[in-house]
Amino acid sequence: xxxxxxxxxxxxxxxxxxxxxxxxxxxxxxxxxxxxxxxxxxxxxxxxxxxxxxxxxxxxxxxxxxxxxxxxxxxxxxxxxxxxxxxxxxxxxxxxxxxxxxxxxxxxxxxxxxxxxxxxxxxxxxxxxxxxxxxxxxxxxxxxxxxxxxxxxxxxxxxxxxxxxxxxxxxxxxxxxxxxxxxxxxxxxxxxxxxxxxxxxxxxxxxxxxxxxxxxxxxxxxxxxxxxxxxxxxxxxxxxxxxxxxxxxxxxxxxxxxxxxxxxxxxxxxxxxxxxxxxxxxxxxxxxxxxxxxxxxxxxxxxxxxxxxxxxxxxxxxxxxxxxxxxxxxxxxxxxxxxxxxxxxxxxxxxxxxxxxxxxxxxxxxxxxxxxxxxxxxxxxxxxxxxxxxxxxxxxxxxxxxxxxxxxxxxxxxxxxxxxxxxxxxxxxxxxxxxxxxxxxxxxxxxxxxxxxxxxxxxxxxxxxxxxxxxxxxxxxxxxxxxxxxxxxxxxxxxxxxxxxxxxxxxxxxxxxxxxxxxxxxxxxxxxxxxxxxxxxxxxxxxxxxxxxxxxxxxxxxxxxxxxxxxxxxxxxxxxxxxxxxxxxxxxxxxxxxxxxxxxxxxxxxxxxxxxxxxxxxxxxxxxxxxxxxxxxxxxxxxxxxxxxxxxxxxxxxxxxxxxxxxxxxxxxxxxxxxxxxxxxxxxxxxxxxxxxxxxxxxxxxxxxxxxxxxxxxxxxxxxxxxxxxxxxxxxxxxxxxxxxxxxxxxxxxxxxxxxxxxxxxxxxxxxxxxxxxxxxxxxxxxxxxxxxx
Amino acid sequence: xxxxxxxxxxxxxxxxxxxxxxxxxxxxxxxxxxxxxxxxxxxxxxxxxxxxxxxxxxxxx
Numbered sequence: 001x002x003x004x005x006x007x008x009x010x011x012x013x014x015x016x017x018x019x020x021x022x023x024x025x026x027x028x029x030x031x032x033x034x035x036x037x038x039x040x041x042x043x044x045x046x047x048x049x050x051x052x053x054x055x056x057x058x059x060x061x062x063x064x065x066x067x068x069x070x071x072x073x074x075x076x077x078x079x080x081x082x083x084x085x086x087x088x089x090x091x092x093x094x095x096x097x098x099x100x101x102x103x104x105x106x107x108x109x110x111x112x113x114x115x116x117x118x119x120x121x122x123x124x125x126x127x128x129x130x131x132x133x134x135x136x137x138x139x140x141x142x143x144x145x146x147x148x149x150x151x152x153x154x155x156x157x158x159x160x161x162x163x164x165x166x167x168x169x170x171x172x173x174x175x176x177x178x179x180x181x182x183x184x185x186x187x188x189x190x191x192x193x194x195x196x197x198x199x200x201x202x203x204x205x206x207x208x209x210x211x212x213x214x215x216x217x218x219x220x221x222x223x224x225x226x227x228x229x230x231x232x233x234x235x236x237x238x239x240x241x242x243x244x245x246x247x248x249x250x251x252x253x254x255x256x257x258x259x260x261x262x263x264x265x266x267x268x269x270x271x272x273x274x275x276x277x278x279x280x281x282x283x284x285x286x287x288x289x290x291x292x293x294x295x296x297x298x299x300x301x302x303x304x305x306x307x308x309x310x311x312x313x314x315x316x317x318x319x320x321x322x323x324x325x326x327x328x329x330x331x332x333x334x335x336x337x338x339x340x341x342x343x344x345x346x347x348x349x350x351x352x353x354x355x356x357x358x359x360x361x362x363x364x365x366x367x368x369x370x371x372x373x374x375x376x377x378x379x380x381x382x383x384x385x386x387x388x389x390x391x392x393x394x395x396x397x398x399x400x401x402x403x404x405x406x407x408x409x410x411x412x413x414x415x416x417x418x419x420x421x422x423x424x425x426x427x428x429x430x431x432x433x434x435x436x437x438x439x440x441x442x443x444x445x446x447x448x449x450x451x452x453x454x455x456x457x458x459x460x461x462x463x464x465x466x467x468x469x470x471x472x473x474x475x476x477x478x479x480x481x482x483x484x485x486x487x488x489x490x491x492x493x494x495x496x497x498x499x500x501x502x503x504x505x506x507x508x509x510x511x512x513x514x515x516x517x518x519x520x521x522x523x524x525x526x527x528x529x530x531x532x533x534x535x536x537x538x539x540x541x542x543x544x545x546x547x548x549x550x551x552x553x554x555x556x557x558x559x560x561x562x563x564x565x566x567x568x569x570x571x572x573x574x575x576x577x578x579x580x581x582x583x584x585x586x587x588x589x590x591x592x593x594x595x596x597x598x599x600x601x602x603x604x605x606x607x608x609x610x611x612x613x614x615x616x617x618x619x620x621x622x623x624x625x626x627x628x629x630x631x632x633x634x635x636x637x638x639x640x641x642x643x644x645x646x647x648x649x650x651x652x653x654x655x656x657x658x659x660x661x662x663x664x665x666x667x668x669x670x671x672x673x674x675x676x677x678x679x680x681x682x683x684x685x686x687x688x689x690x691x692x693x694x695x696x697x698x699x700x701x702x703x704x705x706x707x708x709x710x711x712x713x714x715x716x717x718x719x720x721x722x723x724x725x726x727x728x729x730x731x732x733x734x735x736x737x738x739x740x741x742x743x744x745x746x747x748x749x750x751x752x753x754x755x756x757x758x759x760x761x762x763x764x765x766x767x768x769x770x771x772x773x774x775x776x777x778x779x780x781x782x783x784x785x786x787x788x789x790x
Numbered sequence: 791x792x793x794x795x796x797x798x799x800x801x802x803x804x805x806x807x808x809x810x811x812x813x814x815x816x817x818x819x820x821x822x823x824x825x826x827x828x829x830x831x832x833x834x835x836x837x838x839x840x841x842x843x844x845x846x847x848x849x850x851x
Contacts, residue, residue, distance in 0.1 A: 074813040238795040245799040446819035462812025469806040
């Protein structure tokens with residue numbers, strides 16, 4: 001949770017109150033879902049880490065992968081400590097806190113290198129699995145059906161094309177504003193778990209059946225480095241007598257097995273209460289899963305796939321190769337390979353998306369900090385997404401795919417550079433914060449030796465030593481990664497530094513203008529009192545200063561003497577989105593300034609008063625209903641989305657309302673179209689609008705039933721209650737039948753209403769919000785004689 | 791280059807294995823502590839949260 005401090009600027013008469021909430025409006029997820037999100041990134045490395053490690057160091061690779069997976073738990077422990085200090089304990093935040101903004105820019109450059117390369121390596125790897133399967137099917141088909149020519153795709157080029165297609169697909173999805181769903185991550189992990197269980201059981205049976213040998217232990221004599229794996233050491237005398245240094249080198253070539261740990265810090269903010277305990281649960285689930293999937297499966301793969309084809313044929317699709325060399329009939333193995341390819345495509349495709357979302361999030365985060373110019377933050381006109389950042393990331397990923405021609409080894413080498421250096425910066429920063437940071441710390445990496453008043457963090461030092469020594473050695477042994485990584489990081493660092501300097505002047509001006517025009521208040525949480533508004537207010541969402549039609553509609557239909565209007569702007573922060581800093585530290589972009597200025601000028605043109613509110617949000621609909629509930633609002637007014645229909649918008653708002661904890665207030669949700677037409681939807685349980693013919697039907701039934709002397713006490717409401725009870729019973733007995741009947745009714749009703757007409761309730765004279773009545777109206781209504789109950 | 795590499799090896803290798811030994815204990819202790827904590831009831835307050843709450847309520851310094 002962000003700090004408690006509330007910065008209140010004394011009001012000035014000519015300024016509009018602008019409250020910036022610091023508590024993010026989030027929907028919280030269970031530790032299972034959090035673990036699934038992280039594993040979608042971390043687990044995907046199981047598909048390529050083993051093959052790449054064996055290519056580099058030889059047959060002992062599985063032991064090194066296992067040791068990396070084991071060590072990853074210690075790295076995770078560092079992340080848990082950072083997350084217990086800062087809700088978003090990612091690299092940028094931690095390094096900035098410990099070492100200042102220059103080091104933070106360096107570390108975030110390394111992290112960007114990691115994120116940008118996650119896409120190409122996952123996409124190309126997905127392509128390798130698909131092409132590997134197709135080539136095997138062609139080979140089998142050619143033998144079985146006596147084809148004259150056996151079709152064969154070049155794995156690298158074809159994989160590069162597939163990777164490019166996946167990247168373009170997710171680029172477009174992100175440009176449109178992809179809905180981040182922990183449910184989808186969980187579904188992918190469920191299907192992956194099925195695959196892992198089959199892989200392990202079938203693999204163990206195969207090993208026992210064939211009496212396969214364990215791979216050699218990673219002793220210096222058993223490590224056989226490829227020419228590329230020696231990097232700058234190639235040709236030196238030292239390379240012939242590596243000794244224990246070889247073990248360190250081999251470990252460095254296996255670090256890909258723990259790529260994706262940063263996602264844990266990013267997802268921490270979303271984890272439900274008890275946060276720290278659930279974070280540890282997620283960490284344990286991730287560790288167990290990585291051990292069985294990445295660790296044991298790589299071990300079994302080396303034991304099952306013959307030496308002659310393992311690296312040569314199956315280096316880039318090791319798990320598919322494992323499926324093909326299990327004991328059992330060939331058709332079963334083919335079916336299982338297809339399943340492996342399907343799962344690989346899902347999880348690796350998901351990792352491409354994670355890469356785009358993650359790197360966009362990191363750039364957005366530093367843009368908010370003023371490091372990137374506002375040019376990057378400008379939202380897409382139609383979809384409202386940060387399309388320029390998304391374009392930049394996707395272009396860089398496509399560039400990597402094109403330059404490397406889909407070579408997994410080259411991309412993997414470079415990727416490892418980003419992974420190890422971002423971890424090293426994180427561990428170093430955490431070490432410094434042990435002395436520098438005196439705030440709340442829910443968890444500490446174990447092994448802390450206390451001598452007098454001084455505490456020596458032996459555990460944290462140990463983790464840092466492993467990471468830093470590996471990172472330094474990788475500089476020498478991964479030549480491509482070192483050169484490309486240093487160039488990339490240097491270019492990004494220069495861009496960040498120049499951009500920050502240029503931005504500072506602009507932001508100083510923006511801040512001054514914001515202070516001049518708005519009465520800025522930073523609040524931890526949002527309440528009616530913090531905005532100085534009455535309960536029963538009207539919330540209007542505003543995203544684009546060029547299209548304020550929802551606000552105009554609200555101002556037209558609201559009597560501000562009786563109801564307050566709050567203009568809400570949400571700062572979107574999805575899963576893998578930007579890290580969160582205190583609201584007081586955030587900078588207003590020119591876009592936001594334009595938005596608020598426009599809102600105020602529109603309100604002034606109506607001669608009405610409005611309040612402005614900014615909330616950080618993980619999900620716009622959740623943020624909307626949470627804010628409406630916190631402010632005790634009677635109505636929420638939104639413009640028509642460019643992506644969703646009004647009904648879909650209302651459905652999402654309704655879903656978010658259902659997820660709200662009690663107590664919660666019902667409200668009316670209005671969707672205003674650009675032509676000024678508004679559709680209204682009651683959110684929460686409410687009395688349906690009954691049409692005159694439906695009232696007639698109830699009345700006719702009542703008349704018929706009343707003929708029976710036993711029905712003297714029957715009321716109209718009894719008929720409705722009885723009909724609903726029967727419907728509920730029918731639904732419980734025959735769900736499909738009831739649904740079919742209801743669908744038939746809806747179709748008939750739609751035909752009656754005519755095509756293209758949307759059913760909506762008319763706005764009455766009382767203004768937005770069906771519960772909104774002035775006190776005098778409520779009193780006068782109470783004084784009216786109550787209608788006779790039939 | 792060879793001299794530099796030998797020097798680097800002499801420094802980095804002991805540090806790496808020292809770090810690995812320490813990290814093994816970190817993993818061991820973390821797993822034990824995590825498993826102990828994870829299987830306790832969710833109703834018990836987290837230490838970090840309770841302190842924070844206490845501070846907010848003015849119960850501590």
